[in-house]
Amino acid sequence: MALPRVNAVVVGSGAGGGVVFNELARAGLSVVCLERGRWHSPFEERKDDLVNQRNASLGVAYGPDEEKNPRVFVDLEGRERVVYPRQGEYSPNAGCVGGGTLCYGGQAWRFMPQDFRMRSTYGAVAGSTLEDWPICYVDMEPWYEKAEREIGVSGDVEPDPFKGPRRNPLPMPPLQPRPREYEILRPAALRLGLHPFDTPLLINSVPRDGRSACMRVRWCVGFACETNAKNGTHNTVIPRALATGNAWLRTGCKVKEVLTDARGRATGVAYFDADDRLQEQPADVVVVACGATESARLLLLSRSRLHPNGLGNRHDWVGRNLNGHTYTGAVGFFEQETYDDVGPGVCISVCDYNHGTPGLAGGGMLANEFIRLPIQFSDDQPPGTPSWGQPHKDFMRTYYRRNIAVQGPTQDMPTWDSRVELDPKVKDHWGIPVLRLSGDRHPHTIEVANRQAERAQAWLREAGAVASYQRRAGRGLSGHQHQSGTCRMGSDPKTSVVDASGRVHDVPNVFVIDASVHVTNGGFNPVLTIFANAFRCADLLTKAWSGGGLRG
């Protein structure tokens, strides 16, 4: 039996869904948000080194449920196997209220103007579906600012000469005191002619929005914040939406498909509730915001007579162009102590290498890494050195407190064959076909990423590293937490899935609003762009709603 009709249903409560949920509620629409995971409160956060989203050796901490959500991974040799959320090949993102924003590191980057114009800037790259966004940095600027203010960002990006124009500084100053790594890396960067500055973070450096400032523990990226100082949708826009009185969040709900009528318009969604009962939520507007892997899955699952290959998939673009980032960098070893146990760790960055290197299409930001916990460092020796026994124990004892890692996300060249699709055989707990992931990195991405590793090593050497090694790029599918690209935004329905407002080309009342729509993913952590684009698309959606065009 169908539930009472609402104006809009939002599937997913992460960076995209959480923002849209609140914006629609504030505009007066009745909105239901369906989230597959549950709430996690700061008071139950247990800082478990082996059970979190960064090191999931014994399991993920915030979902998705290990046994209920398998996937199929196809390796470069074409061998298939079933994978689970604790495994890297799964490309997991947290499945909980807030999604990845509950437990991310929270780097709050604006893309640079060139990042929206990759094709125009660098021309076609053979073997890549590289393209421009249908919007540009200027369209995004006000929404970046809104995201920085409404979610909450600290840092100081004023010294970065490469950034796009901005009207206002970040709303909070950098975290103080700065970690020891900052003092070691900054003079070295200046000597190299680079332009270092305080990494923007979605972390309170001062009490804000009724919550405390960061207490600087080493358990940050991959963990929910136990003092609630990390800003995500779960502690900002979602509570605000619920406070409007016309918004409802239902947890433990697994959406099965978007329902459509004989005219091809969406009528709502069908989902399994927390007790696995099939429910139907009718709505005038459906917003899909499940992250780049699951959003594509939901569109592909929503088949009907008018949409035989799934929604928005008339030209086979849904699920294509999956890319995250190719992380490379270097680790340097020092005679002096570099460790001071002052979290989150990442504090200094440079954007000198994002664009403008002759012969390379793009690049990426470089920054020092989050604190690596002892168990993480135990897997992190220079290539060729023993990974066990007395030499390994000596290595741990000598260098745990005497090393710095510098790394960054290289902007991937999207490829047509890096994709998610529905697996023909394997089903999840609810009997729904699971995702099947396959594909490879573009060779040029590897070339750029390896150049970044050399640059990171040069920075560490200048900073006094007595030994160092590069973490270089390897082949294989790119995805993971920074997953994007599977429902590309564009103005031509033949070469994209949604238009510039996030609306699916061939379904007037279904929107995709998350990183799925990113045409390219920048040389940066993408979350602030997801937030900003969600604010922008929600604004267009509410305007269209007021015009009456979206009402069934």
Next chain:
Amino acid sequence: MDDPYAARRRDFLKTGAVAAAATAVSCGRGTTGFRVLSEGESLTLRAACDQIVPKDEDPGASEAGAVVFIDRQLATRAKRDLARWRAGIRGLDATSRRRFGVAFAEAAFDEQTALLRDLEKGVGDKGDWQGIAPAAFFRLLRDYTMMGFYGDPRHGGNKERVSWRMLGVPDPPLRGRLHETPPPPALAPRPPRKS
């Protein structure tokens, strides 16, 4: 709206009751103190873990509880790997008996090291390794020992945070610690070792 931060008292009590019952059951069974490992298996693993993280001026893996950690995982989260571990432990002992005439735990330290180096490289007699490949078992052994030594104490390893103390990493702060608060002096880092 629901209060997202409301403690779920009933869930908490339920979990507590189940945990208490589970403890009672496991205490009443066997004499090894392990949940799934036999005494023989635990002795083999003990020696193997101490190869991965040997004892020196700081505790080694077994003293830090790595075997307890592995046993606990094999009884819970890693249940589906139990048969592979058992096959690997059998393989370790069989190879040792053939090469050195004694079970792995009885072999000399350097003999054990040499055997594990071979496994790491994937070298092992086919007859000894049924149910798991030598390199795959070595990987499990190495990774789980690291987790049992450097991981979180709540899982049965890293007893009293020995590895964190060894590295000079402060104890987890109580909520509300200020970053200015220095770590206790007992945890001050060691000077670098001459190698």
